[in-house]
């Protein structure tokens with residue numbers, strides 16, 4: 549193995565613990581420092597890991613030891629932190645969505661291209677065995693020609709468990725921008741980019757009540773749609789039907805299904821790395837579980853950083869994340885206008901991930 553990839557984290561909130569755990573497990577990635585607007589959070593995170601320093605945000609971004617800035621701030625801060633990192637000549641890997649708006653995301657990608665640095669973006673869950681085994685099944689022709697897919701995410705909303713859920717209900721949040729990146733990245737990984745969309749959306753209440761933590765009982769404003777549905781027309785002609793909602797008590801629909809001429813697949817939760825892939829072939833009464841055949845095994849959030857060790861565009865990459873954001877914004881624009889909207893951007897299907905333990909990759 550060569551020199552490890554050196555990383556600095558900006559944003560030590562709820563999700564950072566999962567990244568810290570993954571990085572600790574990957575010998576090829578070394579965490580150098582952490583930072584947060586709240587220095588206490590950075591100190592608490594640094595204390596758990598030997599050799600990791602708590603720095604100020606600007607100090608971390610300027611630190612010459614750090615190659616990649618891992619941006620785990622809230623969506624409204626994603627572009628600002630990414631642009632600062634790029635200006636300092638760093639690669640950047642960002643939590644999803646790439647930015648709160650497509651316009652901000654475009655500025656990030658343009659700045660990165662000019663600076664000659666790379667942009668990666670969550671979700672990297674789709675590099676795990678769940679989506680990758682389903683993709684391999686489709687690529688191997690197990691369902692015949694793909695025709696359609698459904699993607700369903702319905703919950704009552706994150707304010708019940710997240711102590712600071714404000715960002716879920718302002719631009720950059722909502723069920724579509726929050727959870728859509730998992731589902732749409734998985735659909736694009738399996739079925740390719742999207743050429744147009746038709747959307748419809750609603751907002752059931754103007755306030756939400758925080759359900760846990762020190763702010764329990766506090767009302768927060770809702771300024772985004774909280775139930776979003778639509779159809780994605782893939783460049784291949786496949787039609788994916790999407791339902792993303794913070795307005796439902798529960799659903800028993802599979803997270804994702806993909807239907808082909810000769811078979812139907814149940815694809816596991818794209819917010820997880822693993823899960824069962826089920827195939828029902830035309831004429832078979834029963835679904836059977838497919839053996840795990842592709843993807844990172846035992847992976848955790850942050851595994852997408854591994855691609856920065858080579859010269860390639862990261863598979864959990866900026867171009868894919870930009871297209872995903874463009875698809876989501878186009879859906880919301882379609883919902884507003886009541887008309888189909890062409891998606892201007894496109895992307896390559898990210899390269900497939902061979903089955904293996906990411907910790908063993910050089």
Ligand SMILES: NC(=O)c1ccc[n+]([C@@H]2O[C@H](COP(=O)([O-])OP(=O)(O)OC[C@H]3O[C@@H](n4cnc5c(N)ncnc54)[C@H](O)[C@@H]3O)[C@@H](O)[C@H]2O)c1
Nearest residue numbers: 559560561562563564584585586620621622623625643644
């Ligand atoms: N919480 C989850 O389960 C979860 C899961 C997957 C992805 N995500 C994504 O991860 C990101 C962070 O979510 P979270 O739940 O950890 O949020 P959080 O509010 O718990 O943490 C965000 C942290 O970023 C810090 N921060 C905000 N702006 C900053 C800035 N300009 N400079 C430095 N630090 C700043 C905050 O002080 C806070 O500590 C979001 O994009 C979210 O969509 C969250």
